[in-house]
Amino acid sequence: MEVNRGEAERCIDIATAALTNDQPDKAQKFLEKAQRLFPTEKAKVLLELIAKNGFTPRHDFSGGSGSRQRQSNSEYARPEEKSSDTSKSYTADQLDAVKRIKQSKDFYEILGVQADAPEDELKRSYRKLALKFHPDKNHAPGATEAFKAIGNAYAVLSNAKKRQQYDQCGEEKKHPSSNSPDNGNFEADISPEDLFNMFFGGGYPSSSANVYTNGRMRSQRRGRREPQREGGLALLVQVMPILILVIVSALSQIMVNSPTYSLSFRPSAGYTQRRLTMNLKVPYYVGEQFASEFTGLNLKNLERTVEEDFVSNLRDNCWKEKQQKEGMFYRARYFGDTDQYQRAQRAGTPSCAKLSEITASLHG
Known part of the structure; x- marks a missing residue:
């Protein structure tokens, strides 16, 4: 799924251009393809807008005094009246x-x-x-x-x-x-x-x-009642999928060896000892026997793997944070909601910030 991200982004770009040119059918086609390749918040928001209304967002919130001036001339800012029964x-x-x-x-x-x-x-x-x-x-x-x-x-x-x-x-x-x-x-x-x-x-x-x-x-x-199934066979048919999932899950846990380390932010079962990698100071947790099993070159190679996994997770989370933020911007533009737009501006991307910090330290 990860290898399809680039192609999914290309489809989203094509769909965005199609919406700009008032081609919702073409946009929907490429957005659905993007979701099949690699689901994203941006494509999801655009599909929702097309499904609900069939036309493209009307509002522009590009920021700055110029955008505020354009907004004052937009449909969102047309002269308003006050209701007699509400403020x-x-x-x-x-x-x-x-x-x-x-x-x-x-x-x-x-x-x-x-x-x-x-x-x-x-x-x-x-x-x-x-x-x-x-x-x-x-x-x-x-x-x-x-x-x-x-x-x-x-x-x-x-x-x-x-x-x-x-x-x-x-x-x-x-x-x-x-x-x-x-x-x-x-x-x-x-x-x-x-x-x-x-x-x-x-x-x-x-x-x-x-x-x-x-x-x-x-x-x-409601007067309608669901008919009740009777008999042990019907009950067995209903619970069989659940039993199969439980058995498969138990077998997989028995057959698969536990990882050597955990990148979680707190101790967990089997991972109680907190450590930091020598190079990037990435925190990770290990078991009680870790110190006696990993020393010298083995420890160095393991910590390299820990750092690679950590950076890879940061990249994925950064990308998701950007997609979520962009989705907030799309909703704000469509509904003409300035409060939502300001919330989108304030929305942080902590994984992206941490990734930038690590990149700077590597090139410093």
């Missing part, structure tokens, strides 16, 4: 978007899709709108209600049975603001937040779901 700011575009949702005539118009839109198009539209109207990001008056309406529209239309019923009903029942008793058939069986977490939080709703009926929230227990 947080919102833009005129956000307020217009909320009005559009409220004026929509049916669920399809809420999601901005045609009546024959396939499942994947519904999903893409929901992803984009849910991020745009989430209460943590959109503080315009009515944004929370719009967020709920978007979640309800997707939950109904993504359910084949409910969608068929919805398409067959009259215009009065289809209207999102209709107060008809029958309109309860088109309320989602999942809360907007639970639905959002399914898409973006990596989890699924709990056993108790918040159900919105006629604008009021109530809690209900």
Whole structure:
């Protein structure tokens, strides 16, 4: 995997250029290839942005007074209005978007899709709108209600049975603001937040779901139960993979000899004696019999190996720290978050600093 790092970085560079040229499909192709070759935080962030929104970051935070001047002319810094029920700011575009949702005539118009839109198009539209109207990001008056309406529209239309019923009903029942008793058939069986977490939080709703009926929230227990398997054979089939892993792990520990040293920062089982290499003063831990087994040339060769492993670990960790920091910058640029950008600037790279220190000492 390590030998693929250079090729993965080349793919990321190509993808970044493609995003600059408004070619998200090409960028996604090379980013996925980069992740297969050598997973990185930078490629992960870019793929997330493309998957959620389908377009490239809009904000530039290159630093200095020039960038701040550009930021003042950007979408992020457009004139803001103050909400009547919150001290947080919102833009005129956000307020217009909320009005559009409220004026929509049916669920399809809420999601901005045609009546024959396939499942994947519904999903893409929901992803984009849910991020745009989430209460943590959109503080315009009515944004929370719009967020709920978007979640309800997707939950109904993504359910084949409910969608068929919805398409067959009259215009009065289809209207999102209709107060008809029958309109309860088109309320989602999942809360907007639970639905959002399914898409973006990596989890699924709990056993108790918040159900919105006629604008009021109530809690209900899910009636569906997982069927229970019966019989000893079914149980054995379930636990067999775990048993195999335990047996293989135990055999590997018995057959593989323990390393001579440990590069951990504290003593551990079998490695209680702390030592420093003669050349780079790298700390490492050894067993109690180490001093009697390694002397002279053997000790010198071992310490050379210790230092090589230590420097190799520093290089890997330095690269990971840089990737993580760059990922923070990408998120800050996309969301126009100056606080996140400043946190990214302050984020340290201790492994890189230590590597530079060692390199300087070797050439000093």
